[in-house]
Amino acid sequence: MRNVVCMFDSGYTLPQGREVINYYYPLQYGFDGLIEIAKKKKMEVAGHAHGDGMAGINRLYNYEAAILVLEGIQKWILNYAMEALRLQAKEMDPVQKREYGELAECLQWVAHNPPRTFREAMQLCWTIQIAVLNEDAISGMSPGRLGQVLYPWWEQDMNAGRIDREKTLELLECQRVKFTCIDCFASMGVVGGVLSGNTFNNLTLGGLTATGQTASNELEILIIEAAIRCATPQPTLSVLYDENLPEDFLLKAIECNKTGSGYPAWMNNRVAIDFLMRQYGPEGMTPEEAYAVAIGGCLETSPCSWLQLKLNGKRYWIPGGSGQPTSVGVHFISLPKLVELTIFNGVDQRTGQPVFPPHNNKLNTYEEFYDSFRSYFRKTVEVLALTNNIQHDIWRKNNMAIFNSLLKPDCLGKGHLINELGYRYNGTFSIETCGTINMVNSLAALKKLVYDEEAVTLDELKDALKNNFGFKTADEVGSYSLADQEKKAGCEKYDRIHFLGMTAPKYGNDDPFVDQLLKEWEDWFCKTCHEYESLYAKPFYACQISVSTHAPMGEATIATPDGRLANTTFADASMSAYPGTDRNGPYALFTSATVWNHSTSQNSQMNLKIHPSAINGPTGSKKLLELTRAYMRKGGFHIQYNVVDSKVLRDAQKHPENYRDLMIRVAGFTQYWVELGKPIQDEVIARTEYEGV
């Protein structure tokens, strides 16, 4: 951690999150109903092991804990109702007075009963959201397919004339404000360095029903409209792209993209389903259940399940989270830092400290270099997996969640909470990397320049890297973008090597030389993750998103063989090209990105920056949709867009006071520009801007 080989505290300071919540049980049974279920189950299991000599008796205590927590939550909700009544008594404005009364009545009802109306269902879901967030340090407790969860009440309210579209939009916009108020604190390094202060409340749209039809509905169209009208960072939106989705729904989502908010992001539904079957098939997941998929946190493909809701005699299958958090595991291994450590025999060049035992390999061939690099990667994972398992064992024995547990299938039925594998799906720990593309570009530069053509010796390269190719540091220059770096006077001796590094083959140009290296890495990395086991005795999987780590990790890494300079930010995400190096257009980038099978990883991540003029008008919307489709059809998992002119961003850096509500898509999240650190701002400005698609 000290040498920033990883930003590992993310994996344990936020023991829950990056998952999909489940609202079903309170929606179907109400809190009184859930207490009755827990009491009945408690009597059934009290004193019985029922064949489980380790944890069978614990079910008695788990149900008792569930009852106490549910009763506490009821009292907490009723406190809010009392506050609404107090405000109503003092209020002079008649409209506001009436609204306080409605609020109190709604809270008093949902404190005990299943909701009767869309508004009550929305209130209950929101209450559940906040109750879960109060239980632990959590980032990315995503609402999931909320438009599909709430649809039964909305459909029935619309048919009965109890609500209309404008009232729905007002409620949805208020909900956006509430989600944006969510905050969390874990540690400075995590909340600032990793998360840029974002809380990743990801509302998933689209996808399929349990029977394979399009799951999008009219309420989801209104959710998108509310996001257009009330542009706030939360909830962020994701579309599970599927060929079955209707065109008008897709074009509505594109309309939202064009506002510049950065959402919705687009995820490949079929790739997500394939991933879920690979990882959770051994735990009993079926293809039909995999269709319930939603996105946790920013980009975490999360296991979900269908549960049948009965409302006024009609039955609906609604999706909800059924897996453990995916906020856990081996977090943010800096791949370019491992390249550096391989070159320098295990010694971090920024601190001078040995991080790993020296490999002492001569590195005479590319294969030897690559094997040494992978060996250091394995060592990193071994250490961090052990640490993470112990940390989470302490958490589950001392501080595990009760309320979030009982919301997820199958805890209430089985009587076991998260710590006793009560969840339906428990294999959710990941090995997460950052800086993939700088690593791949560096391997390409090494292979070509040092090993294939022998244009540069390894010692010459080491010297150049240590001296930052003759440039000042990014800290001295005050910018973390490669484009703004400055040469030191009289330091021409490294110009040749730097030129060779910069012009070595780069990812993102449909160049097989580099793309093959990416494929080799991904095939090995994704498979190797399964060799490691979480404390729940389930295999790890690969996770490839940067969030904001590409900035602090870049800052802690010296120059790299691909020509990147010291302290400058890595390429964002995992499949985005390094700024300015994707020279053959977006379709070449897509070809490079899809050389490997994205369903072998929980995710991949691709950002594109597009100038607004490139997608003007209805024709521009169709072009953007076709661009998205093209990537999805090639097998890409995720793509998201910044639709912005870089000149605006430069002005916003100079005059932030004029851009208080400017929002930017970073890597899986939308954030206010003025709340981003400068390294991330510099990186977003530097991203290749496509003026035509």
Next chain:
Amino acid sequence: MDCRNYAPVDVAKGICHRAKQTVLADDPNCEFFEPTQKCKFCSHYVSSQEEQIGLCGAVPNKPWTYPELITVTCEWFARKVS
């Protein structure tokens, strides 16, 4: 801001329920001031040597609390007589 009508937005400002306007957290009290309930105003609060940490004397095991904790839902709150 120790007024019951104040709804904080962030550390610097909030909204006044009566005036329906943004107010700063350190603005002076107005004519509609209504004292809120916080541990520091409670007769059960026991301050300690440590800054910002005290004890709640209303609960038998005297748990930790802090002076700025809002206690509008606390059933044991007893306003100190000044």
